Amino acid sequence: MTKNREVIFGLYDDETDLMDAIKVANKDHLDIYDVYTPFPVHGLDPLLGLEESRLHIAGFIYGAIGTLTAFLGMTWIFTQDWPIIFGGKPYWSVPAFIPITFELTVLFSAIGMVVTFYTVCGLGPGVQNPILHDRITDDKFCIAFDTHSVSSINAESFLKATGATEISNKII
């Protein structure tokens, strides 16, 4: 289904070289396909124009679902389905429901966010994504261009000019 995409990419030795190169690319209006780094480089998101992640909003919604599930579930069970008196307390003893309500809030939120994270990133058990270079997860910082939006010649001269130590291309 996915059409073959040819990317041309350059590897940089240091994150400061990478950031400088991205600034140049932004000035020259070169459309970067993606940037790959071995660790989270701070300050990269505004340069690449990445919007803030909305995962925390998803986390809040999942948490709220957990809160309601736990609280309404216990309420229904102890007032409608099978009311039992424990130690002379009311059927609907709200303070005693708080610990489980809290735990399920956290549980739903955590599981929901983690599943959402892997889904939106297209990651998961057994997923095989194309790997541009083996050193990207080690110590190299990579800028990749899609040859459909940036011509190979432009990309290559840009990568050379900004100090990429290795330039290559790959069909992904």
Next chain:
Amino acid sequence: MSATVSPLREPLVQGNKSYHDITEDLISPTERAPGKEWLAIFGISAVLAGFMVFCILWTIWHGIGTWDLNRTIGWGWDITNFVWWIGIGHAGTLISAILLLFRQKWRTGVNRAAEAMTIFAVMCAGLYPLIHMGRIWLAIFIFPYPNTRGSLWPNFNSPLLWDVFAISTYFTVSILFWYTGLVPDFATMRDRATGIRKRIYSFLCFGWTGSAKHWQRWEALSLVLAGLATPLVLSVHTIVSFDFATSVIPGWHTTIFPPYFVAGAVFSGFAMVQTLMLITRRLLSLQNYITIGHIESMNKVILVTGTVVGVAYLTELFIAWYSGYIYEQFAFFNRAVGPYYWSYFGMMFCNVVSPQLFWSRRLRRNIWVTFFMSIFINIGMWFERFVIIATTLARDYLPSSWSYYVPTWVEIGIFVGSLGFFGVLYLLFTRVAPVVAVAEIKSILKSSGDQYLAPNTKHHDEVMDDYQEAVTQGKVYDTHHAHLESH
């Protein structure tokens, strides 16, 4: 570069490491055949774990009668061990979540191993309530699920059920947090590996590429998970303490229990982290990543939490006296000078007196002192739970039912075996995953690597030496002034 860093910060990564060196140092231990020391410790642990399985099967086959519990003392070593292991399981999330929120960079050296320790400790802890049920095959009854018995539901008002939810949530969230942190490192391992190893790590790393957007989401996820795990870790031992605090047993029915248990849990957890890290850094030669500075930071946490625990012990004694309630007074009198006085003494000595040595900077930075102290605290915190549980029950309201409890070989076997089980899991972990978070260490290299801090590092030690000297001579020492002068 170094100008932006506080002159009093010690480097967290030593040995003039490059990014590639970090990858090599942290991942190569998993690519080599295990050493003799590893094999020896693994062998012993495996034998102990096997003995635990035998003792558990013995218990299930013959029943709880194989333990020395009786009508008076219904909770003995089993629940003591449960609380002890759960407490140990608190340091991992504390390090990875609370220290992340506080932006403590030293956490990156120890968080991975501490989180693994948490997961394994919770697994050990979970065994005890299950075995203690007696008919373990009915353990599923503790979960609320529609069933053919009514549906008959568990009692949501019971702290024992809150425990089920707290611990299973804690276990799940810890695993999610830990694994999400591991994914980028598994990708690093995949890209170094060949053959079957490459296929295994390709599967485990979920297809991680290192894309900027993925890293951004990964950091957002870590931060929110840390925010969730912080109240969670505090809630777990709070709820464990409710098992006792909501009862009407003198000595248990106290409102101080939640904070007191949480502080004790962090205290014992850090002690176990120290025990493990000191062994791990030696076995895997990680001295450049788990530095004396890391050890000192953890010792500071131990000193603080140990002192909090000490204050809690004294507060308990004071309130027992001040309450004017004779049963409460007797419970505490009995703990200190009753038939189990030795465990009370052990608890006080190991948990309150001995950590005070850590007021000395020299002792906080001494590896052998730290190692023995960590063992002491592990023992002391076990005694604490034993004091709370068994000695309190041994002398109840009716003198005619007073009793004494000595564990049988089966109970001892399950406990000692659980140490082996824990060891097996931890040692296997050191073989399949990097014990220090590779990507996270790389992300702090520029701000905490010694080559970027070198002039200031020297200065730090000088300042501290000058400071010590000034203190011994009874002078006032102005660190800030000294700093300006030396430039």
